[in-house]
Amino acid sequence: MARKTKEDAELTRQRIITAAREVFAKRGVSHTTMEHIASHAQVTRGAVYWHFANKIELFHAMRDQAMLPFIERINAAVLDEQSEDPLLMIEQLFCNTIQTLNEDASTRQTYEIMMAKCEYVDEFNNVLQELLINCRIFIEKTQLLYEKAKQKGQINPNIDPAVLAMDTHLFFSGVLHMWVKDNTNLGYREQTIDLIKQHIKLRRKSQTE
Amino acid sequence: MARKTKEDAELTRQRIITAAREVFAKRGVSHTTMEHIASHAQVTRGAVYWHFANKIELFHAMRDQAMLPFIERINAAVLDEQSEDPLLMIEQLFCNTIQTLNEDASTRQTYEIMMAKCEYVDEFNNVLQELLINCRIFIEKTQLLYEKAKQKGQINPNIDPAVLAMDTHLFFSGVLHMWVKDNTNLGYREQTIDLIKQHIKLRRKSQTE
DNA sequence: TTTTACATACAATCATGTTTGTATATAATA
DNA sequence: TATTATATACAAACATGATTGTATGTAAAA
Known part of the structure; x- marks a missing residue:
């Protein structure tokens, strides 16, 4: 050799x-x-x-390959100024993520590893903290989209976009965990897209009238 | 000895x-x-x-001590027939869980272990599947409470209680993950109770009028 | 000619499961 | 009630891999 x-x-x-x-x-x-x-x-x-040098470096390399494209997608969604339907942007962002998980086995595996096959202790604790920081950023972006939606009269004007953003983020966090962990039993994955659409629909003003 | x-x-x-x-x-x-x-x-x-016999048996013993009381609490909440406010029941169930996490260090540790310090492979995969089954049960109970709420006219009658139950479960799943993982940075834990109340408030019919 | 990109060999530690030993609590018996 | 037998609740020692990190060797690219 x-x-x-x-x-x-x-x-x-x-x-x-x-x-x-x-x-x-x-x-x-x-x-x-x-x-x-x-x-x-x-x-x-x-x-x-x-x-x-060791397993953590490998882990980081693996993570970055799956995470960096995802972060870019979020930014793209928020920066899309000419969108007439911010709520749809949120919905599509989520749906696209699920679709990626469905189509791309490597992304799917990485999420699975990070959410159910990794122990966040010692050096890996940093990974978790980095994830939390990304969550913060994600929540802020979502809030921006909800504020746009509020300006356009898409949602109930009495509700704080920050609350909606938090609620939505926690919902989607739950969705991802469910989706990833339900790898043997059937049921959850099939209805995920519908659940996302229903979640957004609950916010639309027309829905409450 | x-x-x-x-x-x-x-x-x-x-x-x-x-x-x-x-x-x-x-x-x-x-x-x-x-x-x-x-x-x-x-x-x-x-x-x-x-x-x-081995680590898994120990893990199971540890888990049961924290999980069994929680399951009993859910059942108690659903079976409370004389409650006039099913939405409040859901809210309190969640708030009580968070309060337990705040007060009881052993429960807190067990949740932390199960959500961020355990790899669900091989024998531990069963643990995950058992958890998913409990989720199903939990969702069903929540749905029952939402149906009660619908009967009492607390929520928008056009919305399917099953959808609300799913959305709420995913939200609370996200809440738990956030709460548990945010063990160093401040911020999330303090606002958790408020987030839960806001989540329920979003469903109340009076809110949308 | 000097790095580079590996393969191979080595040393040391760590963890597991099992086995063996043993003092005593707890029945069983007389 | 006193004695005996046995199962219990561990401690201590053993044998056996499994992993890790490093150190060394090497042939070809640069």
Whole structure:
């Protein structure tokens, strides 16, 4: 065995990340060893340790690949100034997320790992705190959209957009947890899109008249 | 060291469960060894293995102590026939749960472990499925309360109680996750009770008129 | 020629499950 | 009631992997 070209090295790096994700999803982060990851990526531990100092670095690499696109989507949704229907924007943001989870196995796995197959202690505690910060940002963006909706008369003017944003965020947090954890039993995933639409519908002013 | 009386044995058994919870909360379930638990309970691994075959049995014992009282509370709330205000029943059920978390450190720890310090793979996957079943039951009970509320004219008659129940459950699921995970940063826990009340308020018919 | 991108080998620790030992509580019996 | 037998509630020792991090080797890319 010999030295690879830079492009090849990048490929093996990516193979290792993919392997890590797949093994994490199967055995959980804690019970996954570097050897598991290496053999699943068809390399030796030497290769893994060459690219990543330890398991956490690998975890971060995996997380970023799934999370960064999601964050960009949120920003895009908020910045869409010419939208006539902010409530629909929120709805579509959620629906798109669920659709991504449905279509993209790697994103699905990463969410599964982060929500049910990872223990947030010691170094991983930081990951949780970073997630909470993202939640804050997400809530603020949602609030902006609700304020737009209020200006456009889409919602009851007596209700504080901040409250709506919080309520919606907690709802969607619950949705994601349900969706991800219901991987064997049937039922939840099929109705998720409908639940999101109903949630938004509950806010629309026309609904209450 | 010698044989203890039955009462003493039961005490050490309980001490081991408590120790397990505390170590789980500190190090996460996976990184907790039987030796950690034993020494923290001031016994040897021999004692731990005498009372529990392995870590999962210990985990189950810990979980049951926190979960069974909660399930009983739900049933009590639904069965309260003479209540004039079903919406208030839902609100109080949630508020009481949060209050318990605030007051009882052991319940708090158990929730923390189950939501952020445990990997649901292999044998632990069953735990997750059992949790989902409890969710189903909880949703059904909530729906019953919303149907009562509908009969009493507390909510908009055009809205399906099943939808409301689902939406509320997902909201509260999000609330619990937020509450439990926000253990360092301030902010979320203080406003939780208010968020719950706002959530219920959004449903009240008087609110939409 | 010097890095790079790995593979291989090594050392040390850690955790688990089991086994064995033992003092005593608790019946059973006389 | 006193004695005996047995099951109980552990402690201590053992044997056996499993993982980790590092150190070293190496062939080809740069």
